[in-house]
Amino acid sequence: MTSWPGEGDGSGAAGSGAQAPPLDDVDRAIVAMLREDGRISIRALAARLHVSRAGAYLRVQRLEGAGVITGCSAWVDPQRYSTACPRTGT
Numbered sequence: 001m002t003s004w005p006g007e008g009d010g011s012g013a014a015g016s017g018a019q020a021p022p023l024d025d026v027d028r029a030i031v032a033m034l035r036e037d038g039r040i041s042i043r044a045l046a047a048r049l050h051v052s053r054a055g056a057y058l059r060v061q062r063l064e065g066a067g068v069i070t071g072c073s074a075w076v077d078p079q080r081y082s083t084a085c086p087r088t089g090t
């Protein structure tokens with residue numbers, strides 16, 4: 001596998017605002033799938049990409065470590081959320 005700048009070399013380049021590592025087609029597919037469904041499992045991600053689960057997991061970890069993937073979030077409908085939560089207090 002490819003070693004990316006800052007990965008285990010003590011340079012601290014990963015996640016420090018340094019230039020992002022070059023991405024191959026599999027990396028780009030991972031990012032695209034996670035953008036579409038941030039809750040997809042590693043197993044499903046690997047199956048769709050025809051790679052091993054370990055390979056998919058390591059790639060996601062590297063993309064996170066390099067700052068390409070910065071997190072996952074839930075999009076919440078404010079109206080539905082406010083009506084679903086009982087009000088407490090006054």
